[in-house]
Amino acid sequence: MNLLLIGVTGILGVYTRYFIDSYFLNKSYITGTLIVNTLGCIVAGTLMALLQQKSQSQQLYKIIIIGFCGGLTTFSAFILQGFNLIHEGEKIKTMAYLIGSPLLGLISLAFAYYMTNTFFLSNLK
Incomplete structure (x- = not known):
């Protein structure tokens, strides 16, 4: 339920x-x-x-x-x-989490965007 x-x-x-x-x-x-x-x-x-x-x-x-x-x-x-x-x-864990999560997310998004454009979309042209 x-x-x-x-x-x-x-x-x-x-x-x-x-x-x-x-x-x-x-x-x-x-x-x-x-x-x-x-x-x-x-x-x-x-x-x-x-x-x-x-x-x-x-x-x-x-x-x-x-x-x-x-x-x-x-x-x-x-x-x-x-x-x-x-x-x-947990002061240190808090700072690592609150700074690290968005930073890692941004890096991951940028990496995926770059890889997709470089290896997948460039082959479609």
Whole structure:
């Protein structure tokens, strides 16, 4: 049942992102991304605080964080994990994670883009 609820809330997150991105598409593509990333972080932070205070089950956490926020934006999970490292006092791991993840992502994207253009797309011309 949890898997079904995660899927349903994930679909809601995807649709929410689609509508926000569609609204801002002609204005500025980064505005939509900024809004969904911020919204996802607000939802994740609110839920995290509520679950700590009321000692609710992890099921609700999984359904909303993995489902809705995961469908909306993975950025909120990235920030939530960084926040948890800070909360655990892991200063060096926090900095490595928060700096290393985007840097590695950018390097990976640039590498894949270069390799695709060089070895695959150049052969199509």
